[in-house]
Amino acid sequence: MSHKVLVVDDSIAIARQLTKMVESFGEYQVVGHAKNGAEAVKLFKTLSPDIVLLDIVMPMMDGLQSLRTLMRLDPEAKVIVISSVGGVGQKVEEAIRLGARSVVSKPFEEDKVKSVLERVLQEGQG
Amino acid sequence: MGIQFFGEFLIDRWIITRGQLIEALELQDYRNLKFGEVAMQKKYLDEKQVEQINERQKSADMPFADLAVDMGLINAEQAQEILTYQKNNHLFLGEALLELGHITEDILERELAIFKEEQARYALEEVVVPTETQGTDVIRVSVDLTRKMFNRVVGIIIKVGEGTVVHQTDETSRANYHLCVSVPFENPKTLKYVLSVSSDVAVSIASKILREDATRESEAVVEDAVKEFCNIVCGNAVAKLAQMGIQADIAPPESLSAIPDVPQGSVAVVFPVHLAEGGLDLRFLTNPS
Numbered sequence: 224m225s226h227k228v229l230v231v232d233d234s235i236a237i238a239r240q241l242t243k244m245v246e247s248f249g250e251y252q253v254v255g256h257a258k259n260g261a262e263a264v265k266l267f268k269t270l271s272p273d274i275v276l277l278d279i280v281m282p283m284m285d286g287l288q289s290l291r292t293l294m295r296l297d298p299e300a301k302v303i304v305i306s307s308v309g310g311v312g313q314k315v316e317e318a319i320r321l322g323a324r325s326v327v328s329k330p331f332e333e334d335k336v337k338s339v340l341e342r343v344l345q346e347g348q349g
Numbered sequence: 350m351g352i353q354f355f356g357e358f359l360i361d362r363w364i365i366t367r368g369q370l371i372e373a374l375e376l377q378d379y380r381n382l383k384f385g386e387v388a389m390q391k392k393y394l395d396e397k398q399v400e401q402i403n404e405r406q407k408s409a410d411m412p413f414a415d416l417a418v419d420m421g422l423i424n425a426e427q428a429q430e431i432l433t434y435q436k437n438n439h440l441f442l443g444e445a446l447l448e449l450g451h452i453t454e455d456i457l458e459r460e461l462a463i464f465k466e467e468q469a470r471y472a473l474e475e476v477v478v479p480t481e482t483q484g485t486d487v488i489r490v491s492v493d494l495t496r497k498m499f500n501r502v503v504g505i506i507i508k509v510g511e512g513t514v515v516h517q518t519d520e521t522s523r524a525n526y527h528l529c530v531s532v533p534f535e536n537p538k539t540l541k542y543v544l545s546v547s548s549d550v551a552v553s554i555a556s557k558i559l560r561e562d563a564t565r566e567s568e569a570v571v572e573d574a575v576k577e578f579c580n581i582v583c584g585n586a587v588a589k590l591a592q593m594g595i596q597a598d599i600a601p602p603e604s605l606s607a608i609p610d611v612p613q614g615s616v617a618v619v620f621p622v623h624l625a626e627g628g629l630d631l632r633f634l635t636n637p638s
Contacts, residue, residue, distance in 0.1 A: 233601075236558045236574035243560050280601060307584025308591075308599075315354070316374055324367060326357045328588075329581045330502045338361065346367075 225252040226344060229272035231263040231289070232256075232305060233281045240331065241276060241305075248337050260289030267293055267300075274343060275302045276327070279314050287317055294322040301343050303327055354588075355442050358464050365451050373445040380440040384413045387431045393423045471497065471589060477511040482618055483636045484540040487597050488512070491542055491586040492620055495631060498582045499624075503557050505550070507629065510621035514637075518610050518617065525628050527551055529605040530576050532583040535598040539615070539636045544579050545608050547628035554578045576602040609634065 228251050232238045235258075242253040254270050257263035259281050267275065275293065279286035286304065293300050304323040306315050315326055324343045327336055356370045365373075382390070385399035394402075394417065402416050414428045443461060446452040452460075476492045478485045492509055499507045526545035534540040546554070555563035555574035563571055583599045590597045608630060611617045619632045 234573050234577045234580075235570055236555065236577050239559050307580050308587045319367060319374070320371055325360060326354070328353060328357075329577075329584065330498065335361065342361070342363070 225250055226273040226340075227252060227254045227270065229253075229255045229257065229263070229266055229270060229275045231258075231260070231275060231281070231286075232278040233258050234278075237278070237305070237329075241336075244331060244333055244336060245276075245340070247333075248340070251340065260285055260292075263289045264292050264296070267296065273301065274340060275300065276305055277302050277323075278305045279318060280307075287314060287321065290318055290321050290323060298322070301346075303339060303343060305329065353464075353468065355461075355464055358467070359446075359452075359460060362460065362463075364456065364460055365446060369446065369449070369451040372449055373442055373451065376445045376449060377440055377442065380438070380445075382435070382438075384417075384431055384435065387434055388417070388423065388427075391427075391431070393427050393431070398422050468592075471585070473589070476509065476620075479512055479514045479618060481638055482514060482616055482633075483638050484534070484537045484633070485638075486593070486595055487534065487537060487540055487586065487590060488618060488633050488635070490589050490593075491583060491633070492631065494582050494586045494589065495544070498578065498585065502578065502581065503554050505553060505624055505627075508623040509631065510623070512618045512620045515617045515619050516611055518608055522630060523607045526608065526630055528572055528575050529608055530572075530579045530602050531605050531609070532579050532602045533600045534583075535600050536596060537635075541609075541634040542579065542583050543605070543609065543630075543632045543634065544575075544582075545628075545630040546575060550624075550627040550629055551575050553627070572604055576604065608632070 228245055230238045230241050230253055238256045245251045245253055254272055255266040257266050263277065277286050277290060290302055293302060302323050303325045304315065304318045305327050307329045308315065324346065325339045327339055359365045360367060360370060385394060385402065388394040389396065389399060402413055402420065405416055405420065406413060414432060417423045418425050418428050443457045447454060447457060473490060474493050476489045478489045496507055496509055499505045525547065527548035528551045529543065529545040532542040551571050552563050555566055555571040558574040558577055579602045587597045587599055611634065614636065615634055616637055617632050617634055622629045622631050
């Protein structure tokens with residue numbers, strides 16, 4: 224059974240890169256792509272993804288704001304934050320405090336992305 | 350991955366849990382007092398003065414300590430005393446985890462060694478930046494990461510020459526580039542990273558980001574990929590600067606129609622870039638120091 228992934232990023236290029244990478248792992252299916260936080264909340268409700276890959280800096284409702292909403296909707300939501308500033312900075316720390324399960328930094332490395340996805344799913348089972 | 354935070358590295362390696370990291374971050378927040386908080390403890394500043402400096406900091410591109418001295422609220426000796434106090438009493442993440450009992454000393458030592466080795470590929474290499482401009486550290490790190498990310502992400506080796514200060518944009522250089530992207534820094538506010546690329550370089554960047562040949566992709570997708578590349582370069586520069594103890598931040602990348610004019614009162618720092626095929630222009634808009 225494949226795990227449903229929702230990709231939230233305002234960049235089409237990054238969304239396509241992530242979709243291709245994540246689906247190449249074999250056990251994941253990207254079920255939706257949201258270009259902003261508001262769209263992310265809407266798709267989260269309708270698609271019930273197992274994992275959300277969420278860009279932290281976005282127009283309209285930004286990553287942190289949508290993370291807050293997602294965690295209110297489902298406190299067990301498995302959200303992995305995508306960051307271009309590594310794991311540093313107030314925004315990333317705030318995301319971890321709000322309930323993000325992990326951080327994936329750009330540029331993406333396949334094995335790291337894969338291990339983060341696996342770990343987050345395993346944590347949910349434990 | 351790019352430049353990583355030690356806490357994230359430890360979670361990735363199953364050494365600590367997310368909850369333990371949050372506890373350690375909270376302990377750090379509690380112990381690592383801000384400059385204004387130490388100044389208030391020492392009664393060098395009161396709450397109103399700290400607010401005044403914070404307000405001024407929104408428009409002035411200066412660290413809190415320098416502003417406090419500049420505004421005549423404390424003297425240089427007092428500022429130095431506070432900075433030394435902060436340095437001597439800084440609680441690092443590893444120390445916080447040790448104190449909380451979430452890691453043992455030998456594991457911390459082992460993990461730090463592996464972390465340093467992994468991050469060594471991002472060690473700063475030499476970049477010659479003119480000293481007569483603001484934001485030289487940010488420029489140096491951003492140029493170095495442009496070079497490293499072109500190599501790592503795009504697979505193109507670029508050589509970057511010495512930066513020079515120019516006061517106006519050369520009209521002929523504008524015609525050589527297909528796409529121009531800028532990343533404005535929110536801190537330091539006066540700085541802008543500007544990368545211009547020829548169409549073949551733009552397609553190379555897009556192909557690597559999309560993980561497929563981007564020759565037939567729409568202009569919007571290629572442009573989006575170049576913007577993301579610039580975002581990765583500058584975002585990683587912010588992370589590298591944080592490791593060096595320098596705070597910086599960026600706004601999202603913007604597309605420009607061409608290499609911009611140098612605004613009144615500003616300068617451009619231009620770096621000659623050499624690559625086997627295609628064209629690339631790397632410059633920064635900043636203020637003179």
